[in-house]
Amino acid sequence: MEKLTIVIPAYNEEEVLASSVASLLTIEDQVVAAYTLATDSDILIVDDGSSDKTWSLIDQLHRQNSRVRGLRFSRNFGHQQALIAGLTEAVKTADLMVTIDADLQDDPDKIMAMVEQYANGIDIVYGVRNNRDTDTWFKRTTAGAFYGLLKHLGVDLIPNHADFRLMSRRSVETFLSYHERNIFIRGLVPKLGYPSASVYYKRTPRMAGESKYPLKKMLAFAWDGITSLTIAPVRLILILGVLATMLAVIMLIYTVSVKVLGLAEHGWSSLMVSVWFLGGLQMISLGVIGEYIGKVTTEVRHRPRYTIQNKLQ
Ligand code: UDP
Numbered sequence: 001m002e003k004l005t006i007v008i009p010a011y012n013e014e015e016v017l018a019s020s021v022a023s024l025l026t027i028e029d030q031v032v033a034a035y036t037l038a039t040d041s042d043i044l045i046v047d048d049g050s051s052d053k054t055w056s057l058i059d060q061l062h063r064q065n066s067r068v069r070g071l072r073f074s075r076n077f078g079h080q081q082a083l084i085a086g087l088t089e090a091v092k093t094a095d096l097m098v099t100i101d102a103d104l105q106d107d108p109d110k111i112m113a114m115v116e117q118y119a120n121g122i123d124i125v126y127g128v129r130n131n132r133d134t135d136t137w138f139k140r141t142t143a144g145a146f147y148g149l150l151k152h153l154g155v156d157l158i159p160n161h162a163d164f165r166l167m168s169r170r171s172v173e174t175f176l177s178y179h180e181r182n183i184f185i186r187g188l189v190p191k192l193g194y195p196s197a198s199v200y201y202k203r204t205p206r207m208a209g210e211s212k213y214p215l216k217k218m219l220a221f222a223w224d225g226i227t228s229l230t231i232a233p234v235r236l237i238l239i240l241g242v243l244a245t246m247l248a249v250i251m252l253i254y255t256v257s258v259k260v261l262g263l264a265e266h267g268w269s270s271l272m273v274s275v276w277f278l279g280g281l282q283m284i285s286l287g288v289i290g291e292y293i294g295k296v297t298t299e300v301r302h303r304p305r306y307t308i309q310n311k312l313q
């Protein structure tokens, strides 16, 4: 019989974890019964270096029910790394895995529909939200712009899909063989190419606690997404460089003509503008190139993605 593992990344989720795990256990029981999955199907929570009571809560849940397992990072490594650690551990025993946020903003009742697709031979089932009205105006607009940009750059993303997803064992194994350190999971999974489907749901507000994605983390996440999936920023620099050079040629012709015509009473403002403009352009270019070199350095170092401090199983 096939085993299902539900993987949950959790960072300071003491307010929601107990009730989320209770709902997920109930739902998992229903799914196991409906599709005759293994009765030891379980839940694996990855504590991403929480500073609140998340870990002791996981410990307590584990002692109440051995179907709840836990991994604990030694510090906060981030949502994506927590998902990777969870999948790496889960795939050792599970045949199918579902990843879902600890706050259950993504409708857990849809796991049943996901498993139905899996039973039909689909490897990857994306949870896709059909509303964004629980997001702030700011998040809606910035997320829209970001995904629009990535799409424009040729990155194959599933619109309105975050990390609520079912994956078969072989798709997880293939995914884990992508060894890059800077990883943007939702951009990589569609690249695997396995049969996939979507399940639609309505995203609800967080039941308690606050978002663990402040603006700073969101920006870093977006930037990682762009730079780990495309080299568009470097191309943009090239184009800007070409444009600036063309502009410089025009400036040269202009300057020489003015000089030749004896109308040389000019210069200060245009000089200032070009110096600042080109200076700025160069700084930005160096910054972007530096970012890629930084990423290359990180990849070459090949450091582990995370440190696991405790394990409950
Ligand atoms: N999360 C994590 N590490 C982090 C930030 C978030 O593991 O550094 C987890 C968090 O506990 C939750 C999920 O990632 O299970 C999504 O975070 P959140 O719900 O705060 O994001 P939002 O829904 O506001 O985008």
Ligand code: MG
Pocket: 101, 103, 105, 206, 211
């Ligand atoms: Mg959330």
